[in-house]
Amino acid sequence: MWPFKNRPKLASSDEFPAVIDAMRDKLRSHGFTGEADRLHYLVHEGVWTTSNELYGELFVALTIIRRERSDLSRDIDGEIGRLIKSIDHICRWR
Numbered sequence: 001m002w003p004f005k006n007r008p009k010l011a012s013s014d015e016f017p018a019v020i021d022a023m024r025d026k027l028r029s030h031g032f033t034g035e036a037d038r039l040h041y042l043v044h045e046g047v048w049t050t051s052n053e054l055y056g057e058l059f060v061a062l063t064i065i066r067r068e069r070s071d072l073s074r075d076i077d078g079e080i081g082r083l084i085k086s087i088d089h090i091c092r093w094r
Helices: 016-029 033-045 051-068 074-092
Strands: none
16 A cells, blocks of 8 residues: 555656556557657667666656647646656655
């Protein structure tokens, strides 16, 4: 059971690739193919020296998507915000 009732459970580092894939699929289904391709590349094709490097790249990509795509649905925008929070939470402990 999640002990903090007022705080949403954020994705852990083990769960994170699947969460990014779900966001990629949601972006693609709403017509944001370039953004979806970028997330796919970062998680599945990019080569990273450290996991912090991957998380940093994901943080930047998600921030850019949020900033440049004002036509995102509120649902997608909210999920991107939660992903950014998760990255911050994961990297804070490293």
